[in-house]
Amino acid sequence: MSESKSSNAAKAPATVRAACFDGVVWIRAEGRGNYQSSGPIRKFVQAMIQCGYQRYVVDLAACDHMDSTFMGTLAGLSQNIGTLAQGSLTIINVSPRNIDLLENLGLHLLINVEALGDPQRIPAEVGAALMELPMMENPEKEIILAAHEALVATNPDNAARFQDVLDYLKQESDTQPAG
Template identity: 25%
Template structure:
């Protein structure tokens, strides 16, 4: 595998879904993680494990998607959790610098003998990527108020970009 290429795979067991992230998460990987996790949560998998053993670092969009997933599993019946497995020191530091490290359970154990299948990372449209980035950064701001100053300009730019991509219908 190319060192720059990111990969997402998943496995399920009763009540839980485990995602394995290999490489630095791309924008497409973040979107596919959100889509796949939403489907699995709707199917009753309220415990999400995210194996980050082979993930050297994360960006704010990926972290925002993780925050979205914590909110989604908390709304499930029964309420669930998101557990980050084998998150390295840099990833923990990145989560802490965004004020959200305490939103996740952390574990050092491996994902065991689950059988993983790859998630196909098909490119999303520009509008889909813009929407994903926008909602991820709004979730980061909602999760930790200090992020508002960090991401105010990003959110404003993405909102304007989304409006340019989808102009209102002409009459």
């Protein structure tokens, strides 16, 4: 029975909720942090940068796994937040497994990562409205390409890991007709 619950949790759809509270943008990823949730997070953060927000917190307490596109999106956003907003990105409530994934790609050198401990509650849970961001069934290849380029920019060792993905996505971009 516990296996059934475990496999159902792994198959649960990704959900991303966000709120702005007291000058901080809070984002909670639930389920699998993957390519489908990367685009909505990226677009939301870009809009918040334009609004002048500088502090960003991503809560991964309910995120059971992250794919390379999701992690690359976080890396790219951290770079943009630092450059465009002179701000910071912190990832909180990170499970040991997800810490290993982030460290394996060198993201812990770019992003402040706080391990799972006493869960920090998103302020929205105690008063402000928490908004759900829509997921993308088929995200644009540009989002996936930018995420993987950010991983390589973060850690040159990632170039060998993701070279095939980058080559494929660049080839796909070159063969698509201009719209």
